Amino acid sequence: MTQHPGKPAGLADPHDLDLFEFARSGRQAAGLVRVSQLPRMLNEVPAEAPERESAFTWQAEGTTQPELQDDGTEGPQPYLRLAIHGSAWLECQRCLAPYSQAFNVDAIYRIVNTEAEAEEFPLDEDEVDVIVGSAHFDLVDLIEEELLLNLPLVPKHEVCPEVHESLVSGAAGEEGDEAAEDEAEEGGEPARPNPFAALEALKKGGSGGEKH
Ligand SMILES: [Zn+2]
Incomplete structure (x- = not known):
């Protein structure tokens, strides 16, 4: 021994x-x-x-x-x-x-x-x-x-977790906040001229040219 x-x-x-x-x-x-x-x-x-x-x-x-x-x-x-x-x-x-x-x-x-x-x-x-x-x-x-x-030939998850899941949801959250801010601005400043409405007015003629 x-x-x-x-x-x-x-x-x-x-x-x-x-x-x-x-x-x-x-x-x-x-x-x-x-x-x-x-x-x-x-x-x-x-x-x-x-x-x-x-x-x-x-x-x-x-x-x-x-x-x-x-x-x-x-x-x-x-x-x-x-x-x-x-x-x-x-x-x-x-x-x-x-x-x-x-x-x-x-x-x-x-x-x-x-x-x-x-x-x-x-x-x-x-x-x-x-x-x-x-x-x-x-x-x-x-x-x-x-x-x-016994190392796997290609080591990998059986099912990969969703890539950058936290980042994706984070970005979505930011977009949501921006959208909410836009709505707030629209609601808060009703007098703000709508550029498309102004364009429509010009197209209709009238006194549009004299404004310049
Ligand atoms: Zn993976």
């Missing part, structure tokens, strides 16, 4: 996990990670987001499955299941306002020993991803990787 003294088993450091042991022992772990701890995810959060401290909960479970090895014998193949739930603020590409995007990840990884082994693994099983395990595995890094993979 490489547990830190005083730290109960199961609360292993998610930044430094023996992934092979985690899978072989069928261990489980869970925790909370904040967007502020994930620099690449934080890059996606617009500056005007209401909060930059939204959090994700995660659960990890190690298992093994008997599989045929290269040497023809059957051996336990380590697997990791990772679930992530939470939300982050992204910028809507339609109205450019920040919105809260939900993330719900449930992934299963086949844990291999080397990069070469990962590359030669047949990709016909699209339900399963392959990751290179380590005795000092950074699970938080994997969580961030998975969230980035």
